[in-house]
Amino acid sequence: FPKDQQLVAAQAAILLLPDENRDALRTLLLFLRDVVACVDENQMTPTNIAVCLAPSLFHLNALKRDANAARSSHRKYSLGRPDQRDLSENLAATQGLANMVSEALRLFQFPEFWPGQGLSASGPGEDSLCGEGGGPASPAPSGGEEEQEERRSRLELSTQQLLKEARERSRGWESHSAPDQVELAFKKMDDGCPLWLWRGSVEVDAPQKELLHRLQREQGLWDGTLRQAAVIQTVSKDSEVYRCLLQGQSHGLGSRLPQEHLLLRTWQSDPSLGPLYLSSVSTEHPEVPVEGVRAQVHSCLYLLEPAGARKTRLTHLCRTDTRGRSQEWHSKVSGHLLASKLLAIRDSFRPDHRETKI
Incomplete structure (x- = not known):
């Protein structure tokens, strides 16, 4: 040059x-x-x-x-x-x-010619490892009630599949090293997306309903430093559009844009109707402009099962593209992050708990 x-x-x-x-x-x-x-x-x-x-x-x-x-x-x-x-x-x-x-x-600054350099690096052109349509539940374009209902139906189908995966102990699952008291495994999916589906389990000293309520209201808390969290839209009595914004990292070498999760969530909170769970995927909403880097959550499930008096076995399945990371990074790091998240959730119910950053 x-x-x-x-x-x-x-x-x-x-x-x-x-x-x-x-x-x-x-x-x-x-x-x-x-x-x-x-x-x-x-x-x-x-x-x-x-x-x-x-x-x-x-x-x-x-x-x-x-x-x-x-x-x-x-x-x-x-x-x-x-x-x-x-x-x-x-x-x-x-x-x-x-x-x-x-x-x-x-x-490490944007070149002067870079189009829209004042905008966040999270628009339609941003690279996603799975691309459009990758994973079990990609976000559809935002629209009216019909499209919202179609998205909710896809989420229900995805949730039922994840519930089966949560209970399956062998077929396709490979064990992975994890901290004590956490069971960790991954599965290589055959849908064309290179991201692995991760599954982790831990026992929590809390009743199912109390744990579910905390997960609903603080879902983004264990993914990083939570900056904002809000319910954007109530879709039905057991589903909603939820948004959380995680604070970008600032340090002497520069700063990272905040990470945003915009999720369509559904849950089961009545034990008489089946296992309790909270399930979510990425979605879009016309009233929520992109701020920071919007993660692509292909699947996310928390399954809560009784494990004794005031104890719950929490199983978490997750497949998320945080954008900007390589496939190798996801393969090496995602499992450790999921295990850390489960331990942070467990420890948050302990009397001597002090909030720490993951």
């Missing part, structure tokens, strides 16, 4: 990274910038740092996969002379990393 376009090109490329990769890169570059600030003592200019780190950071000089390239590489290194292409790649990587270190503060 020409020099006057290198910064915006790097800014645009960084926007394509998953959140966790972007955070790691920002941490590294800001650290290297601090190192450069002590250049009088350590002689480490941006170029000197780039000479040391660019080959590792950009994986330069990797052997080619095809046989011809492998033979060429072997011949080249046996002669002890790198070819011109390798030299050019090394020079470009060194100059690129040196520039990234120098521009570390501006590198």
Whole structure:
């Protein structure tokens, strides 16, 4: 790229990274910038740092996969002379990393040309791992009572399927390591969405109805720092549109936009009619503008079963795309977050409970 376009090109490329990769890169570059600030003592200019780190950071000089390239590489290194292409790649990587270190503060801003850069990064064009139609219950376009009823019917079907999954102990489920007293497992679904369905169970020292009431009124509390929560619309005596907004993280390396959950929820609160549960999926509502990053909840179920006097066995099934995260992140982290959430719910009923952030 020409020099006057290198910064915006790097800014645009960084926007394509998953959140966790972007955070790691920002941490590294800001650290290297601090190192450069002590250049009088350590002689480490941006170029000197780039000479040391660019080959590792950009994986330069990797052997080619095809046989011809492998033979060429072997011949080249046996002669002890790198070819011109390798030299050019090394020079470009060194100059690129040196520039990234120098521009570390501006590198993670929106490029000036970015359309709607004043808007939140959560509109229709935002990437979702499952895409439109992925998962058991994707949100339909907002509309009138007919569409709302159709959405509620789909949620009911999804809930019945999740209730079966909650009781199924083997078919397709794989156990996963978890903290003591939490049973954790995941299931790879066959609907084209790469996200796993997670299931966790824990015993809570609380009656079923009391636990259900707390889940209804504080559903977003255990997902992070709750900023706002409200019932947007009462659809029927046992269903509603519910919205919660989680506070974005602020720290020395920048800030993250708040995360929003807009859910269509239904519940069963009468033990004589069957097991108690709270089930929800993402939805849309014409009176609720997007604020922050709107998560895509494909399925979320809390199943409450009696486990003795004033005790409840709480089973939680969840499949949520928080947006901006890679599939690998979801596979490695989602289960631990679900287990932490269950423990936080359990501990909230203990007399010595103090509210802590997950």
